[in-house]
Amino acid sequence: MMTKILVLYHSSHGSVANMAAEFAETITVNGGEAVVRVFKAREPHDVEVTKADLVACDGLAFGTPTRFGMMAAEAKTFWETTSDLWLKGQLIDKPACVFSSSSSMHGGNEATLLNLSLPLLHHGMMLLGVPYDVPELLSSQTGGTPYGASHVAGSQNDATLSATEVKICRAAASRLLRVAEKLK
Template sequence: MSPRILVLYHSSHGSVKAMAHDIADAVLAAGAEPLLRTFVARASDDIEVTLADLQHCDGLAFGSPTRFGMMAYQAKQFWESTSELWLKGALIDKPAVVFTSSSSMHGGNEATLLNLSLPLLHHGMLLLGVPYDTPELSSTQSGGTPYGASHVAGLNNSSDLTKEERAICRAVGKRLVTIARKLK
């Protein structure tokens, strides 16, 4: 049975959604089932996440735009509703990756990636970074860190990902499936 990978995101201007779709494409290409979910449905193709989606996934990719070095409140609000899963240990040992987007190079991407990691670690999830065998991590002039995939949207909030940002998104999606498959 193929791993089910929940790609969970919030996107205000489309950048994080574009990243989520690249990650989901990589999950599918790696032979797993991607479940694209969001905290707040804004478009007709958006599906809101449920606690059951989170409980029954085999791996998680979690993304949010940068808000002063932290996740968007919509994401935080959702995580604050997951105590039931925490009490049951429902997410323990599930692999996870994080991703984000900011308006500037120094807009808090790395701080946000670390902030996104905190509820996952509290739930006992296994946090995966981006290893340096991903060549684009060393060549990017925009987004991408060892902590997770990132995008620099610029002051015009462009959701157009660079080729390096897209490659890093695909690399984390593929790695997430690889680890989820090993753990399943």
């Protein structure tokens, strides 16, 4: 049975959706099952997340754009409904990683990545960052942090990921899948 990774995100201008697509493709190419979900359907192909999706996954990749250093309201609203999962400990020991996008280099990506981590830690999930053996982390002129993959869209909200940002997304996705497979 394939290792199932939930790629859960909210995207406003396409950047986070592009990052989620890189996560999903990397998971699939490496033999995992990527289950892509959104908090609020905006496109005809979007599938909204359910709490059952969280329970059924072997690992989670979670991303939103930055909102003044915090997660998007759509994500926060969903996480606030998960107390029943917390009470039952249904997400304990599942590996997870986070990803984000901002309009500027100092637009709050690192604070947002830490903010995205909070509900995961409360649920007992095992948070995975991007280790420094990913060489692009040291050479990036745009997104990428040890807390998780990130993208800098610029003032024009360019959703196109740089080659470095793509490599960091792929490294984070590969690591998440590897750890989930070992824990399964």
